[in-house]
Structures are given as structure tokens and as C-alpha cells.
Amino acid sequence: xxxxxxxxxxxxxxxxxxxxxxxxxxxxxxxxxxxxxxxxxxxxxxxxxxxxxxxxxxxxxxxxxxxxxxxxxxxxxxxxxxxxxxxxxxxxxxxxxxxxxxxxxxxxxxxxxxxxxxxxxxxxxxxxxxxxxxxxxxxxxxxxxxxxxxxxxxxxxxxxxxxxxxxxxxxxxxxxxxxxxxxxxxxxxxxxxxxxxxx
Amino acid sequence: xxxxxxxxxxxxxxxxxxxxxxxxxxxxxxxxxxxxxxxxxxxxxxxxxxxxxxxxxxxxxxxxxxxxxxxxxxxxxxxxxxxxxxxxxxxxxxxxxxxxxxxxxxxxxxxxxxxxxxxxxxxxxxxxxxxxxxxxxxxxxxxxxxxxxxxxxxxxxxxxxxxxxxxxxxxxxxxxxxxxxxxxxxxxxxxxxxxxxxx
DNA sequence: GCAACAACTATACATCCGTTTAGCAATGAT
DNA sequence: ATCATTGCTAAACGGATGTATAGTTGTTGC
Numbered sequence: 001x002x003x004x005x006x007x008x009x010x011x012x013x014x015x016x017x018x019x020x021x022x023x024x025x026x027x028x029x030x031x032x033x034x035x036x037x038x039x040x041x042x043x044x045x046x047x048x049x050x051x052x053x054x055x056x057x058x059x060x061x062x063x064x065x066x067x068x069x070x071x072x073x074x075x076x077x078x079x080x081x082x083x084x085x086x087x088x089x090x091x092x093x094x095x096x097x098x099x100x101x102x103x104x105x106x107x108x109x110x111x112x113x114x115x116x117x118x119x120x121x122x123x124x125x126x127x128x129x130x131x132x133x134x135x136x137x138x139x140x141x142x143x144x145x146x147x148x149x150x151x152x153x154x155x156x157x158x159x160x161x162x163x164x165x166x167x168x169x170x171x172x173x174x175x176x177x178x179x180x181x182x183x184x185x186x187x188x189x190x191x192x193x194x195x196x197x198x199x
Numbered sequence: 200x201x202x203x204x205x206x207x208x209x210x211x212x213x214x215x216x217x218x219x220x221x222x223x224x225x226x227x228x229x230x231x232x233x234x235x236x237x238x239x240x241x242x243x244x245x246x247x248x249x250x251x252x253x254x255x256x257x258x259x260x261x262x263x264x265x266x267x268x269x270x271x272x273x274x275x276x277x278x279x280x281x282x283x284x285x286x287x288x289x290x291x292x293x294x295x296x297x298x299x300x301x302x303x304x305x306x307x308x309x310x311x312x313x314x315x316x317x318x319x320x321x322x323x324x325x326x327x328x329x330x331x332x333x334x335x336x337x338x339x340x341x342x343x344x345x346x347x348x349x350x351x352x353x354x355x356x357x358x359x360x361x362x363x364x365x366x367x368x369x370x371x372x373x374x375x376x377x378x379x380x381x382x383x384x385x386x387x388x389x390x391x392x393x394x395x396x397x398x
Numbered sequence: 399g400c401a402a403c404a405a406c407t408a409t410a411c412a413t414c415c416g417t418t419t420a421g422c423a424a425t426g427a428t
Numbered sequence: 429a430t431c432a433t434t435g436c437t438a439a440a441c442g443g444a445t446g447t448a449t450a451g452t453t454g455t456t457g458c
Contacts, residue, residue, distance in 0.1 A: 194393050238438065
């Protein structure tokens, strides 16, 4: 009863995909076409289950009357204790409801965000409390701001490329100025800095 | 042929409203119900006209197959030459596709954005090229960042309230430090700072 | 073994929905 | 005066859509 079965999770993921690509939730028969079902009742049953478990609400007797209840957004990962960002995606505490396509991130599954702690990037005008949206799997350029995994902690650094060699420059005196970039986990390339000014 | 008739503009506005409130475009008959039409052909005709004029695209034979082509966003007003932000809304050159509700702006018609020029707000860590999202009609608090109209030019200032009197503090040496805030046009209160890092 | 549940198939129904055909009234341009 | 455009009504068609009924298969828990 609690939690989603693999099939239900797949249907929910398909609905989310369609909202990304077509901006419209799918119909029952479009769900059937995606999964090869031969009866619309199959998709309808999954929607009933997803609604009963609180993942979506339906407008009865309305075409495409599906509304997702858990709002979709970009996961905001605070200080990452260990592992890749993908591992921390499960703990979706905070979500940033901004379309990553605004900042040139085409695949939203590669987008994540970090809340900046401390003055690691004062030199690049990124300050404590700012939120940085990053793209994982992207290739950084010279002087790109990247999130790097050092000592099991994720910190922002400036990526440098010179004479075919790559370095990371820390903008914080607590870290050494230059760190070789190979053998390091670069988790993502920063695409935007967002600062919310509370009223 | 060029431009929208008042009726067509009303239908387009209704579609935009429905996308905001229900996240789904309306059906032809829902448009009829809104405007009192007694035949679905009336709404269908308007959709054909709006499609022909390039404001939307339709998925034929699909329920709610309406996609807006001109993406909705927050107007980005550069340096405002004169007048209120509302006057400049007509020149929607750039649009910021970020939902203002993320930053606590409930009514999106009150949201607008400014691209920061110069170092007017270095003291508040807002730099040249940053985009500031603002809310018009809001009441600023002590030390809120506001856009004020001075000498027919829109600039960012810090709003100060002390002993019942209100002042504006410029964070740029080119302007006087303190300006009385009454008799001045405060165009909006800054809610967020956004910096796009190009790849 | 048996009940409960998940995950479907097959068929069917009533409604929803986009579209078509035909026509009317008002307006403005040629 | 005539024609084109806009903005609708009326009626209807067929595909699209959500839902219901009845049944099948396999898995899990007791």
C-alpha cells in the first residue's frame, strides 16, 4: 500500500516526461500506447492507484484531467556528504521550481542545485545563501564554475584549462589555490546563480 | 490581418489564464462556456485565427491540443527611458521564463525584471549583467532593494525607513547618498537576483 | 489452500471533443 | 452596390476519452 510499485512508478515517470515534452498530461490511451497495453482500463487502474496514494489528482470525466500533487522541480542539495549528486536525488527535500531550460540545460534530469554555504566563491560574486543551478555531465570550459567533490564534500571551484592541462582554482583561502582536476569528481557545471530576497 | 482583434485577444488571454490556474489549456467548449458562445464553432474559429496569426499551434484531433508559441514570461525591461514599467510592457523584447511565484510574487501581472547596468548596487552584491525580478505595487520594508524612477531613469536603490520617514540610499558614488523617498516613483521591490552563466 | 492484491484483456457505453457544413448579421473596404 | 472579413448560431459526424463490467493470470501473505 505504501510506496509505489515499479509499474506505477514507470507510469508516473511517463506522465512527468510528457509534461516536460508536450506540456500536457497524457490520456489513458496514450499511456496504453507507451506501455503496450491493449485496454484503457490498465492505464485507468494505474491512475486510480496513483491518485489513491496521493501522487496525483484527477478531474473526473475531463480529457487529460491529471494534476501532479508532488510539485516537480530541481532538487536543491545542500552540503553533499558523500557520493554523486545522483545518489542524493532520493532525498528531495527542497525543490527549485525553475525550468532549467531557461539557463540552457536541455535535459532536466541533469539539472540540480546547491545552496552555497560560506564564502567559497566570493571572487566570482557568489555569496552565502545563494542558490547555484548546475548541469551534471557537461564539459566545463576555461573559467567555468564547477561543483567538485573534494574530501567527500561538494564545493564550488573555478575550472581552468591551460596547455592541455586542467586545474581547479579555489576562491577560498581555506583551500589550496590550485588543485589538479584529473582524478576528481566534477559533479556539475554552474549555469546560473539565484538569490532570493525575502520580503 | 496583422495583429489581434479585441475578441481574439480576449480568447488568448483566457487561454493564458487557464494555463496559469489549471495548467491545462481549455477545450473549445470550455472557451464557449467562458464567453457565452452557444456553438463550439465560435471558439474553433478563434483558435484557427490565432493559429493562422502565429500565436499558438494546435495538435489536430487532440483534446486540449493547444500550445502557445509566444512563450509566456516576465518582461525584462532594460534601462527605462521614461514612464512607469507598465508603459514599457508593450515592448516585450526579452522574456524571463521563470514563474514569479517561486519568489513569493503571487500576481504575475505585477512581476517584471530589469537587467542591471553598471555598478549601482555593488554594495548589495548585485552586479552588471545580473537580472533582478521585481514586484510592482508592493510595499517595501527597511533595507528592501527597490527600483526607483529618478530623472526619467530607473535605478536600483536601498529603501530605508527610520522614525516614520522614508529614504533611498544609492549604492553608487555617482548618485547622492540619501534621497527622500516621498514624491518618488517606486516602480517595484526586488524579490530575486538571477545571474545566467553562459557556457 | 485461500484470500488479497497487482496487472492486465476484452467489450462496451456515454460523454467529450475537434471538426465540418450551412447559414446569418454586422462592419468596412473597393 | 458588392465583396471580404469578423463573429457568431444550428445541427451533426466521427473519433477521442474516461469509465464500467466481467474475467484472467500471477504473486504474496496467512
